[in-house]
Amino acid sequence: MSAAKPAGDRTDSLEHVRSPNRTFGPQPPGERFEVIGKRMRKVDGAAKATGEALYTDDLALPGMLHGKTLRSPHAHARIKRIDTKKAEALDGVFGVVTGAEMPARFGVIPWTPDETALCIDKVRFIGDPVAAVAAVDEETAERAIQLIEVEYELLPALFDPAEALARKDVLIHEGNKHGNVTKEVKLEFGDLAAAFAKSDFIVEDDYFFHGTAHAPIETHVALARFGSDGVLTLWSATQIPHYVHRELAKVLDLPAPQIRVIQPCLGGAFGGKSDPFSLEFCAAKLAMKTRRPVKFLYTREEEFYAHRGRHPMAMHFKTGMTKDGKLTAVDSKILIDGGAYSSFGLVTTYYAGQLLTGPHHLPTYRFHSTRVFTNKPPCGPKRGHGSVQPRFALEVQIDRLAEKAGIDPIEVRRRNFQGAYTTTVNGQRVTSNGFDQCLNQVEVASGWKARRGKLGRGRGLGVAGSMYISGTNYCIYPNDMPQAGIQIKVDRSGLVTVFSGASDIGQGSNSVAAYIVAEELGMRVEDVRVVAADSDLCPVDLGAYSSRITFMVGNAAIHAARKLRTQVQAAVAAEWGIEAERVLLAGGFAFDRDDRSKAISSAKAFQITEARLETLGTTGSYNTPNLGGDYRGGTIGASPAYSYTACVAEVEVDEETGIVTVPHIWTAHDCGRALAPVLVEGQIEGSAYMGFGEVFLEDHDVNRFGLHARPNLLDYTIPTSMDCPEFHASIVESLDPEGPYGAKEAGEGPLHPTIPAIANAIHDACGIWLTKLPFTPAKVLAALQAQKAASGGARNGASGNGAAH
């Protein structure tokens, strides 16, 4: 895409502000960093801790109705008839809506709009929404949906992706040109046959990554009001308010300027709130029909049906290595279980291959990934979208090869380190890369050299590495406008308000925006207020996904604040009759660099600037440079900067039960400059926690009836504090030339290596290779018993060959 035009700001004298992708380098704006890199509190931390913070479900409006959704009890069926008369007649019911009233198809990816707000002709999984009711309270709404009569004609249901791929007689989406295939990607880089031929070692085997859910504490919730001014306001627990805005306009057939989308404080998302969801349309439609505010709050069960969790992937991997430990080729074939709708699946299918080409240098690479529809809750993006699954397979294969080559697993990764400022085999531009330092850190922190392979049978250490994107230059809908924007307004009191389109989903993006503006303007953080994610007030941001916010909104914030900084410096300099460069802004003051007794407060400096210039306010934006390989799909996975992670896990295997405990996980993450180290550490720990849960406990699946097997938080087990390892987070700062002050992402990358590191540690502990997630005790015990049977007795530690399970 082409670069956005530079802003026509008459006081803007900084050349680098005009650079197409507007980056400012890693240096502080003043003499040194005053806020950035310090251990700060989150701007909303106290409000959340005390319960003052307002989440969507905390909002209540006069006359508000409560909505409920009728869902399909069948995995695959045609809707023959819907009769809502009895529900409409129930006392306390104000409105009923069915799919026929909102026929427009939508989808977060504009190329694959295959959802409707409510099912019209067909239902495609148990839990698919069919009708919705607004009533005086939730109890009445619940009674009303039971009164809606739906006549179904049952169709054969497909739960197994391999079967869905093969069957041509059962189509989950009729009209789809490729049967039940939603997307297929085949890309090949280099001569694989030659590369395998010169390999000294080749491993080839099958891996399985199961489905997992996001399990945010806050379920989906939306509140809509349709005012007498014709404005529809939607408050929603979403991480993509901009796309919700666009899809609302389409589905409700309302002009977009008549719609306002607000994302209040949000209780966890992890990718699960990055699609538009049925309840957002239903709340809006019912508010329009009833002329009353309508709120929908999903139950935990409904949250599991809405899903968009991690795609199950069946992965066949083949990897080659020379005897001195150099990777030669990676060849993968991946079958992706997409569930009932496309969601982000087009991107998932690319990411399953495109994001594997670092931090290890792959001289040749091929992947063939195929996503198919099944009659199950739709999969989508979950933290580490698309690449967590193949990363597991690749990093286990690297350990298998290292063992064959007789090389230490950390050493083998060092030998394959791709380095900084290079291009990957699939054409991705790599800038800063601190993966080698990440390896060093976890090697030292875990006591690797002294302990690995020496802990005795049943205990072990394992390592893995990974990379991830800091946003992507693949914009979901084609346009030439910036990906992120910031507006700044100055009050004469000295308060600066930052308007940010970004979705703070708990990761702290509002805090980071405040820190950056405070840094640039030399202010105290408490004098900077952030207003975010309100389409009436804030400039567009594309949303909290692809780990893009710190990088993109951060750069936009620097851009906007530096313009204002320049204005203030110029105005104060003129007031004092000195050169602008002598005016320093720091700590809530403006002062003369050469006469530091000459100081005024930030508020006074703003007043001087306003008096000399005009009402103060600036804007800033960021867009990505042109990136990516020159081939179809080459821009998908192309990021302005990549983060890198190394992880060492320590495990203890109880060979009586197959229960594996993980006493420690050490994660070192290269996030460029850590703008807010406490938040970065939180993201590293949270990522490791999530990966740990996926390895052993979490399993999103359907039973033989196609019903979600565990649609509640008692059965869908996420780790308790009693189960958790000690998480040791460390930060590596390879300052990136394009990131804000050199920063890169931290929210998703650190999850990736956790899973293969644990798998590799189990091998170190007792010599078995586990290849099928989750590692339930039953599977671990079966592998141990197969190992015992194969060896006819005792085997010792990593020397054992074990059984792949």
Add this chain to the structure above:
Amino acid sequence: MLRLQPFDFVKPQSVDEALGLLAKHGRNAKLIAGGTDVMPNLKHGLYQPEIVIGLADLAELRGVAIERDNQEDGTLAIGAMTTLEEIESHPLVIAHAPGLAQAAHAVAGPTQRTMGTLGGNVCLDTRCVWINQTHFWRKSLGFCLKKDGTACHVVEGGKSCVAAASNDTATMLCALDATLVIRSARGARTVAIRDFYKPDGIFNQRLEPDELLAQVRVPAPRFTGGATWSGYAKLRARASIDFPKLSVAAAFTTDAAGAIDDATLVVSAIAATPRLISGIAELARGGRADDLALLARLGERAQKVTVPLTNIDGDAAWRRQMVPVFVKRAFLAAKAAGAATAV
């Protein structure tokens, strides 16, 4: 969120008042103690009571005491409304029935144990992967034997419900040969807990609709020159919160020389009732509780008669493999806890 269906709620101020309400409403009433099991079950539509009777104010049903019938006998008398948190940390329980303190500690997580009571755990409804779900979910399935349906999804063609007893303390109380004091407006009766449960997953308790569990009585060990031991072992998915995938309680006495005199072993979270494993005393007598070969024999015995089903999430074959492991762990837990104090 999931809503409750409407019902009347009363909070009697005396046991007699509660018994009067039960006599009046019978099957249309549901008792609620801590509510940690009843509330989710109500939300899932497993019960449709007209009236819910809250027992929280009945102080007379709360507390732990040693009662002596004569110079020699002693009983640990525990009010049914005593919370699990009180049980696990009560000095009298720890001293005289260490296995019960362990079992109480193993229930759910700290939050639930602060609310949940011993009586509530003894009267816990049976559980199954096909029943503890919402009305929508169960309806999509066509319901099941236990509620609203006619088919069993665990045993194809099965005619009796195999939902599993999932109460940690019941396993231990069976091993300790506890008795239950059950009251109604008609009077009071005492029943051995081993006779309290019946093999019917739909409702596994021999409790009439007008009856209330008032007290749990655990025989306190007498001084015999030997020692009394009890221990509990639980298999579960996580280190907290979860119901058992396997529940094993061991209780035994040793003579002055440390040899096992008598032994009882109970295994639960298998079927509708906790299962007392027969022949354990004969196998164990004269042996030592830390003799792993002996424990393996006891485990084998238990494994022979326990057949885990798919009524609980997780691999049933693996759960069966775990029986001997957790039999061993229950005995070792008893040894680790130390001998019970005689009264």
